[in-house]
């Protein structure tokens with residue numbers, strides 16, 4: 001191995017783990033390491049993590065990946081970062097945390113969405129972050145009201161990546177995309193938004209300094225540098241959020257190329273060259289650089305719907321699969337493949353966990369519509385898979401209004417393991433679906449930003465040389481027509497049930513059935 005500085009260490013601070021890759025100039029991954037940590041729910045609606053534990057995981061995952069790749073510090077060009085969006089930690093004057101890291105899934109600020117109704121729309125139009133409890137803006141409102149003792153002592157409010165940088169460099173900086181997802185950052189000016197700051201009741205001094213993703217931090221704390229196997233001169237690159245970097249990592253950067261991820265939850269995202277604000281509030285828009293923004297929508301009910309069907313509807317079949325040494329998902333997918341597209345008129349609204357984009361209705365609930373005596377379990381399983389793709393279709397329709405017609409989908413997440421599910425997506429959306437061979441797309445996106453920041457790439461388009469696609473699915477015209485008819489029914493059923501969703505959610509709350 002030569003001693004040129006040729007490798008970027010890419011770190012993705014996620015909700016379940018921190019993953020680190022060692023990446024070469026052509027996108028080759030030489031080593032990886034992940035360190036997990038828990039999520040705490042000390043009270044209903046809470047979702048918290050220990051920031052010191054995450055910091056330790058970052059240090060360890062960097063050290064281990066450097067060791068596994070057999071690199072010396074002199075071979076490392078830089079360390080570049082991705083992290084989950086929407087986290088918030090109150091810190092005191094010395095940067096010590098006064099709260100745990102409150103993550104996106106924390107719902108305790110839900111009622112502030114209503115309180116913000118008057119100013120909320122303008123704030124959304126200016127910041128691109130939906131007015132939703134995931135947003136740090138609402139979390140700050142909650143904290144000020146319900147934890148006044150902490151708010152009183154807080155010197156700054158920062159996200160998890162800023163916390164890590166502060167410990168390593170003694171500085172508070174935040175990249176544009178993480179800032180963008182805070183609900184406090186003006187998308188056009190790329191600076192903190194006065195109206196949002198006023199709504200949160202804080203000043204800009206209480207937030208970090210916004211910097212582009214290519215911003216470099218230098219002057220690493222010597223002890224931490226030694227712990228990671230790095231030199232004190234190794235630059236750290238600010239990078240971005242996992243959502244926007246995932247688009248880079250699957251090369252969904254060009255016009256009409258959209259990234260669709262369906263893991264436990266799901267998301268659709270596209271890259272645009274100017275900020276988008278949807279007057280109907282259906283989409284998010286986050287800045288990536290001064291020239292690129294990522295627009296899209298998240299869904300709660302992604303692969304978790306298939307898991308629910310496996311565990312609740314098809315328990316017996318899942319058991320049979322396991323006893324034969326088969327993956328229950330593969331077995332159930334095979335069952336579903338025996339049913340024709342459209343599940344013989346059975347439509348599933350997969351809204352069991354409430355829903356985010358495009359209609360942001362936490363009270364929405366699941367519906368099987370059209371059940372008749374000829375429907376069997378395999379129809380129900382197929383309709384669950386189809387229903388998840390209908391959800392993607394709803395988000396995609398809103399997205400196409402702003403970002404242009406889809407010409408290609410880049411599919412990732414657990415669902416992409418299933419050829420049937422991928423073909424279904426091509427048929428429902430009427431768009432080619434390709435599967436990039438990327439494993440950790442956000443991490444790979446961070447690695448690319450690292451090379452770009454160090455002057456080793458001329459623009460984001462160059463990422464295309466890093467990503468190869470495997471299987472491709474072309475829409476079947478007949479199936480596309482069938483799904484087109486069902487989608488109209490699906491959409492009408494959804495809109496007609498608006499009041500009933502509220503009523504049943506209220507009933508469930510009253511009689512003890514949890515919601516999201």
Ligand code: ADP
Nearest residue numbers: 263264303304306307329330413414415417418
């Ligand atoms: P996470 O979002 O937690 O990282 P994954 O991306 O691994 O999770 O996605 C998990 C989901 O992927 C499961 O809930 C399931 O819906 C789906 N999935 C996993 N394996 C398969 C498979 N073989 N066929 C179809 N779907 C699958």
